[in-house]
Amino acid sequence: MDYSSSCVDTSLDLNSKPYHRELYDAPLPPPKKELESKFIDFGMKLGAKQETGPLVEELNRVSAENKKLTEMLTMMCENYNSLRNQLAEYMNKNPAEKELSPSKKRKSESSNNNSNNIIGANGNSESSSTDEESCKKPREEEPIKTKVWKTCVRTEATDTSLIVKDGYQWRKYGQKVTRDNPSPRAYFKCSFAPSCPVKKKVQRSVDDQSILVATYEGEHNHPQPSPLEATSGQNRGMTLTSVPCSANAISSSGPNITLDFTKPKSGTDSKSAKPARTESPDVRKFLVDQMASSLTKDPNFTAALAAAISGRIYQQKSN
DNA sequence: CGCATTTGACCCGCGC
DNA sequence: GCGCGGGTCAAATGCG
Ligand SMILES: [Zn+2]
Numbered sequence: 001m002d003y004s005s006s007c008v009d010t011s012l013d014l015n016s017k018p019y020h021r022e023l024y025d026a027p028l029p030p031p032k033k034e035l036e037s038k039f040i041d042f043g044m045k046l047g048a049k050q051e052t053g054p055l056v057e058e059l060n061r062v063s064a065e066n067k068k069l070t071e072m073l074t075m076m077c078e079n080y081n082s083l084r085n086q087l088a089e090y091m092n093k094n095p096a097e098k099e100l101s102p103s104k105k106r107k108s109e110s111s112n113n114n115s116n117n118i119i120g121a122n123g124n125s126e127s128s129s130t131d132e133e134s135c136k137k138p139r140e141e142e143p144i145k146t147k148v149w150k151t152c153v154r155t156e157a158t159d160t161s162l163i164v165k166d167g168y169q170w171r172k173y174g175q176k177v178t179r180d181n182p183s184p185r186a187y188f189k190c191s192f193a194p195s196c197p198v199k200k201k202v203q204r205s206v207d208d209q210s211i212l213v214a215t216y217e218g219e220h221n222h223p224q225p226s227p228l229e230a231t232s233g234q235n236r237g238m239t240l241t242s243v244p245c246s247a248n249a250i251s252s253s254g255p256n257i258t259l260d261f262t263k264p265k266s267g268t269d270s271k272s273a274k275p276a277r278t279e280s281p282d283v284r285k286f287l288v289d290q291m292a293s294s295l296t297k298d299p300n301f302t303a304a305l306a307a308a309i310s311g312r313i314y315q316q317k318s319n
Numbered sequence: 320c321g322c323a324t325t326t327g328a329c330c331c332g333c334g335c
Numbered sequence: 336g337c338g339c340g341g342g343t344c345a346a347a348t349g350c351g
Contacts, residue, residue, distance in 0.1 A: 172324060174343060187342070191323085201342090325348070335337090 148217040152205065163202070166214075167224050168192060170200065181206050193222040 151166075163170075170188035177184045183204035190198040198218035205211040 171322095173345095175324095175326075176341065176343095179340065185341090321351095323348105323350080326346095327344105328346100329344075330342085332341090333339090335339105 151214045153212045196220055196222055
């Protein structure tokens with residue numbers, strides 16, 4: 001987890017060619033010519049003869065543009081994650097936050113490493129347990145460096161089971177209804193290792209019922225049981241605004257990771273809920289999340305749909 | 320039978 | 336001290 005490249009290219013570079021890196025591994029990425037010809041065949045078969053040509057051309061152009069935008073967005077996200085990791089590392093190395101009043105809270109040095117998303121958040125062979133509480137200071141709260149960070153996960157709005165698949169094994173130990181949110185909050189504890197202190201809280205967002213906000217605290221002291229094999233498709237994780245911090249520093253602007261775990265669920269793409277005009281400061285993150293998710297999903301969806309349609313047309317023609 | 324989940328009880332900090 | 340709200344416990348229940 002060395003961030004070897006100390007300078008990150010955050011330029012957008014609109015005019016660079018967008019195919020320097022394959023963005024998503026769609027099962028059958030059709031070449032554009034072939035796709036266009038199949039679209040033309042499709043249009044011919046439907047009988048709308050002449051008008052479909054420019055429309056198909058427009059569609060292809062828009063798709064290419066969309067793909068380019070997706071590429072840019074992914075690069076931006078990668079650069080952002082890299083920058084954020086560097087910032088986190090810098091903040092860990094240089095504890096410059098002396099703004100806390102020394103009477104109430106004592107800040108705890110956090111020298112832990114943090115990877116950029118929650119999937120790869122293992123590798124913490126810390127065991128730096130030299131801080132045993134043998135000292136008999138009465139009011140000395142331990143450096144409970146329970147790092148808290150949030151993740152916003154998009155799931156189906158109809159999924160009532162309030163479960164976030166993140167590759168770990170969790171045991172639910174509580175569920176409460178909170179004051180300012182009609183949806184209940186579930187409390188989980190990591191049950192893979194008996195000594196793993198990681199807990200998480202999962203609750204739906206107030207703004208968007210299809211977003212689960214999971215709050216992780218602590219760090220796993222064991223390797224990840226299952227590597228979350230579902231990342232092999234359209235759901236590319238995208239993290240936003242995640243800086244791990246100690247538990248006493250979370251105020252309104254807590255750290256957040258926004259992931260997109262939306263399953264490619266049988267075609268029915270429900271990006272229905274849009275958090276229009278909400279005045280929460282977090283809603284901007286949700287908007288960004290949804291924009292990113294839509295941008296990420298749409299080219300895949302259109303490509304898959306076009307491939308499916310063209311394949312079906314081709315099959316029909318061959319029959 | 321052993322595990323996880325459910326769910327009301329309990330605890331505890333905080334504000335009045 | 337008391338009420339309230341969030342967090343946890345644990346007995347009951349469900350499930351393989
Ligand atoms: Zn764990």
